Amino acid sequence: MKKIFFLVLLLTPILFTNCTEPIDLELDNDTPKLVVDAFIDWKKGTSGEIQVINLTRTSAFYDKEIHAVSGATVFIKNSLNEQFDFFETEKKGKYLCTSFKPATDETYTLTVINNGQTYVGTETMTSVTPVTRVERKTGPVEKEYASVEVKAYFNDPKDVDNFYMLKVSPIHEGDPSFTLISDELFKGKEYFNIHSDSYYVSNDAGSKDKRKSESSSKISADLFKNKKHFNKNSKKFFEDGDEDENQDDENQDDEDQNQGPFFSHKVTLTNTGISERYYNYLKKLQSIVDNIDDKFKAPSVRLKGNMKNITEKGNYPLGYFSVNESEEIVHEFNIE
Amino acid sequence: MHMKKNTLLIFLIFTSLVTYAQQKFTVSGTISDSKNNETLIGVNIYVPNLKIGTTTNEYGFYSLTIPEGEHEFEISYVGYESILEMIILNDDSKNNFSLKEIGQELQEIVVSGKKGRLNIKTAEMSINKLSITAIKKMPVVMGEVDILKSLLLLPGVTNAGDGASGFNVRGGGADQNLILLDESPLFNTSHLFGYLSVFNPDVIKDLKLYKGGIPARFGGRASSVLDIHQKDGNSKGFHVSGGIGLISSRLLVEGPIVKDKASFLIGGRISYLKPLLELSQETADTSLSFYDLNSKFNYKINDENSLFLSGYFGRDAFALNKHFSNNYGNTTLNLRWNHLYSDQLFSNLSLVYSDYYYRLGMNVRKYAWDSGIKNYNIKYDFKNYISDTFTLNYGLNGIYYDFNPGTINGIGASTIDFKQLDKKYAFEPAVYVDAESQISEKIRISYGLRYSLFYRLGNSTVNYYANDNPVIFNSDLQIYEKAKPVSTKQFGRNEVIKNYNNLEPRFGISYQLNDDAAIKANYNRMVQYLQLISNTTSPTPIDIWTPSDNYIKPQIADQVALGYFKNISDGDYSVEVESYYKKIQNRLDYIDGADLIANDAVEQIILNGQMRSYGVEFMLKKNEGKLNGWISYTLSKSEQQTPGRTPEEIGINDGKWYNSAYDKTHNLAVTTAYNVNDKWSFGANFILQSGQPATYATSSYQYGDNLIPDYSLRNQHRLPLYHHLDISATLTPRKNKNRNWKGEWVFSIYNLYNRHNSNYIEFRYHNTYSTYTYGIVPSVNYNFKF
Known part of the structure; x- marks a missing residue:
């Protein structure tokens, strides 16, 4: 009988957690494609004159290098045919414009000319619904963990379909870098962007901010993936220490903490108004990047953006040209 | 008379x-x-x-x-x-x-032969039966006997890998199987997201899988029928049996109500995963459980009349922290009346209610999502044994469906709007006649015709689109996009929105070569009016079924099969060889990146295509002796094609034929049982299959903060080879013999050599990862009866 109970203990973890391990696959190489990373963003309260576009090429899957595309001609035109030129900076493949004129509901056309091929894409600047109030909650410290929550509320306009990209920073590697929301379920009502998490707040010298172990099993994670409207950034936490380069920063933080308040942290919440087409693009992007389990997931496919090749139709570029307005709320909380 | x-x-x-x-x-x-x-x-x-x-x-x-x-x-x-x-x-x-x-x-x-002899005399073919006793001795994961998983050892049957629910018959989708439990159709057959099927092995009497040659009394699915019957309950004496396993336990009580006339059976299973999940830090906040209850009452009024009442109720519950909860399960209730109009005319009237329920609670965002299917089914079947060479089956059937694709409700103080996705109603009546006839001493034929009708009914709103086209091809970007409806029309209650009707001929012939061998051939047409809206590789509890309508056409499957059947050494061995070709019209595929969840207008994301599959199945069985079992091997192909609707459209994979997700070129299964003596018996299973078709990323690029893998065309690659060996040993203590309490220990090891069969390949940060479900899994179960 003892042996049986031992077996029970032994087998438990096996059952409901899929195991993942590295595997070597032979992958054939495709011809490289141009990638246009043009996220034109007008932050509320700025002039929006400075904009950046990055041009790269796709690389073989195991190839870690990013191949910049240098020497391209890049410009945007608005509906009045005003041209805003982008010039390549010292960093190869990074093109900068300092004279962009942002206007909501204005239509812009991006042209990229490279290697004798001309690529174009058109997009209209989508405005963002302003944040009306910010709510913060700090829970009591329980078992050395403190829970915090920041909510940025906005009133969704009626009669229009609105699409939002919500970002919270800092984020943890592996978590989605943004959440997408369509106003389908709260049209004309108040809604919010939220950051909530528990932080480890110990006085011990040298201790690091740690995530409370509220991680989920694989199965649960998959369900989140499939839930269209589950867009909570709840499981964000900061400085997990996954990457070595973060270590120094963390130690820095610890030192800060010893002097000032027990615990202090800055959170940025960004709401971006996006077009329906860009929303659809980003949704597909999410499903490709949040690549977790087979059972609840649609098969991944190539992500096609809104840029086309007018010289050679079949050789279309990847990436997206989006023009958006955004609003940033910075919140700092201290726990004594 | x-x-x-x-x-x-x-x-x-x-x-x-x-x-x-x-x-x-x-x-x-x-x-x-x-x-x-x-x-x-x-x-x-x-x-x-x-x-x-x-x-x-x-x-x-x-x-x-x-x-x-x-x-x-x-x-x-x-x-x-x-x-x-x-x-x-x-x-x-x-x-x-x-x-x-x-x-x-x-x-x-044992000397009395003929025990596993093939029935070479009827025109019946492409059918597999499994005895529940054999299934119970097979080695399985965690010792949880699962009748659906045992089907995978049969030729022509595969699934989407470890831990996947559903099964694929002759290259067909899991949605193309009609699964009947005491004549009640089940829409979801999995517990624990597919790790286990909903069928409690203790209450199952018999199961029969029709892969082809489907009799005219069945209809509504394109690929197969799995006909499962529950036990009636012991009408001679009161008995209890059960089993204790690592993740669940079973108990069955049966006995007479009126001796030899009326009996009952109540069986239940319950899982106890909670304490186990708490052992691991990673799953401590998760709760996962299931239970199910089978019951049956039957009353033999006299030699001419019998009544059966059977029911099934099962639920799964899953919760993660306080954020998220998920419940789903089936309920079926059915009343049957067997009546003999004469000693040559048997009839059965069934009234069936079946219900599938699914709920998702998003506690943080404060809303809950409910969906489900209810259906009401009436069936009247007659079997007329007209002469020794002629039997006629005929009957009628009507099913009324009530689909709820989703109701969204706020929980507590919530700003979420109540939202009801459009409910869908349909009525599917059919009449059929099917004859079995012996034409000469050597030739038997069966031929039948089913006439099925389908009415998509109101109360519902129908979208209309410009040019009647709900999916637009954007030739600029070379992608398919959703169209916006130009108008809508509200149809009143029971108003017909769209109707279809089809004749479904069925035909089978057998030619007996000699006393021990026969060749058989058959053809059948099956029409499927319900579609599973899913683009994952295996069904999930969240999948939504939708009836055919103006935009979604019924799937029409035509299948031909030819087979050779032989008994060797008076049935000690038997050989079956079958080849088949199946073609299915109106098989849906989804536009790239289609969003299926809570989608109120599915027509905007689907493209109409076709599917074909063909193959050869081989099965050698040893029916007698201490060592028995079978070897099955299938060589097959299953493909789909979704062409562009106009020359300029690209369709899916440029309109070319591509592997369906269920294409397995090679499929070898060996299962054996070895009965050493009355104390020990051993079993072993071995499965070797081609990897499942998959789509790989071959390059990657940076966009914003994201490193995006760039995928090739659909299903152009294949996962690594799938294989595992499982063994089991059953110990029946000798002291059992002379006492009421009979116990039995089943020890098993699943995946003996710890093969990491890949379910899925992840493409992340320039690395490829393989995900597998089971490593080596030893387990022990205790079964008892008294």
Whole structure:
């Protein structure tokens, strides 16, 4: 009988957690494609004159290098045919414009000319619904963990379909870098962007901010993936220490903490108004990047953006040209 | 009586086929298990001197009309001792037989042959039966006996890998299987997201998988029918049986209400995962459980009338922290009335209610999402044993469906709007007639026709699109996009939105080469009016079914199969070889990146295509001796094509044929049982399959903060080879023999050599990862009965 109970203990973890391990696959190489990373963003309260576009090429899957595309001609035109030129900076493949004129509901056309091929894409600047109030909650410290929550509320306009990209920073590697929301379920009502998490707040010298172990099993994670409207950034936490380069920063933080308040942290919440087409693009992007389990997931496919090749139709570029307005709320909380 | 019979026949226009050449009488009755009075399905009744035979139907009934005189009857059934009985026939007679199960202690000295003999005499083919006793001895994951997983050892049957729910028959989708539990259709057959099926092995009497040659009484799915019957309950004595496993336990109580007349059966299973999940830090906040309850009551009013009431209720519950909860399960209830109009005319009337329920609670965002399918089914089936060479089946069937694709409700103080996705209603009536006829001593044919109708009904709103086209091809970007409806129309309650009707011919022929071999061929057309909206590789509880409508057309499957069947050494061995070709029209595929969840207008994301599959199946069985089992091998292909609707459109994969997700070129399965003595028996399974088609990323690029893998065309790659070996040992302590309490230990090791079979490849940060479900899994189960 003892042996049986031992077996029970032994087998438990096996059952409901899929195991993942590295595997070597032979992958054939495709011809490289141009990638246009043009996220034109007008932050509320700025002039929006400075904009950046990055041009790269796709690389073989195991190839870690990013191949910049240098020497391209890049410009945007608005509906009045005003041209805003982008010039390549010292960093190869990074093109900068300092004279962009942002206007909501204005239509812009991006042209990229490279290697004798001309690529174009058109997009209209989508405005963002302003944040009306910010709510913060700090829970009591329980078992050395403190829970915090920041909510940025906005009133969704009626009669229009609105699409939002919500970002919270800092984020943890592996978590989605943004959440997408369509106003389908709260049209004309108040809604919010939220950051909530528990932080480890110990006085011990040298201790690091740690995530409370509220991680989920694989199965649960998959369900989140499939839930269209589950867009909570709840499981964000900061400085997990996954990457070595973060270590120094963390130690820095610890030192800060010893002097000032027990615990202090800055959170940025960004709401971006996006077009329906860009929303659809980003949704597909999410499903490709949040690549977790087979059972609840649609098969991944190539992500096609809104840029086309007018010289050679079949050789279309990847990436997206989006023009958006955004609003940033910075919140700092201290726990004594 | 004659009058009545004739009217029926005239009505069916089959009069000409009936002849009364000589004085004949009918022998009829039921065949049951001697121990508990359970009726037995598919028992062979054979009269050697006439070379005439029949089999019992789903209710254990048989009827045979033969010339007067003295005849020897040979009654044989897998796992039971055969009976030879002389019957002197000078009038119609009622003969009920009871068969004795071959006990453990008898196993060594079994001589009464024919036990696993193939039935080469009927035109029936492409059908596999599995005995529940055999299934229970197979090695399985965690010792949880699962009848759906045991199907995977049969030729032509595969699934989407470890831990996946559903199964694929002859390259068809899991949604193309009609799964009937006591004639109630089930829409979701999994517990624990597919790790286990909903069928409690203790309450199952018999199962039969039709991969082709599907009789006309079945319809509504394109690929297969899995017909599962529950036990009736022991009407001789009160018994309890059960089992204790690592993740769940089972208990079954059965007994007579009125001895030999009425009996009941109540069986339940419950999981106890919670304490186990708490052991691991990673799953401590998760709760996961399931339970199910099967019940059946039956009452044999007299020789002509029997009533059956059976029900199933099962639920799964899953919760993660306080954020998220998920519940789903089936409920079925069904009442059946068997009535003998005469000793040659058997009838069954079924009233079935079945319900699938799904709920998702998003507690943080404060809303809950409910969805489900309800259906009401009436079925009246007749089996008319007209003569020794001619049997006629006919009947009618009507199903009313009520689909709820989703109701969204706020929980507590929530700003979420109540939202009801448009409910969908449909009615699917059908009539059929099916004849089994012996044309000559060597040739038997079966032919039938099903006429099915389908009405998509209101109350519902229908979207209309410009050019009647809900999916637009954006030639600029070379992608498909959703169209916006230009108008909508509200249809009132029960108003017909769209209707379809189809004739579904079925045909089978067998030619007996000699006493031990036959060749058979068949053709069937199946029409499927319901579609599963899912683009994952295996069904998930969240999947939504939708009825055909203006935009979604019914799937129409045509299949032909040819087979060779042979018994060797008087049935000690048997060989089956079958080849098939199946073509399915109107198979849907989804536009790239389609968003299926809570989608109120599915027509905007689907493209119409077709599917074809073909293959050769081979099965060698050893039916006798201490060592028995089978080897099955299938060589097959399953493909899909979704062409562009105009020359400029790209369709899916440039309009070319591509592998369907269920394409497995090679599929080898070996299963063996070795009975050492009355104390020990051993079992082993080995499965080797081609990897499942998959789509790989071949390059990657940076966009914003994201490194995006760039995928190639759909299903152009294949996962690594899939194989595992499983073993089991069953210990029946000797002290059992002379006492009421009979216990049994089943030890098993799944995936003995710890193969990491890849379910899925992840492409992340320039690395590829393989995800697998089971490594080596040892387990132990204890089963008992008293």
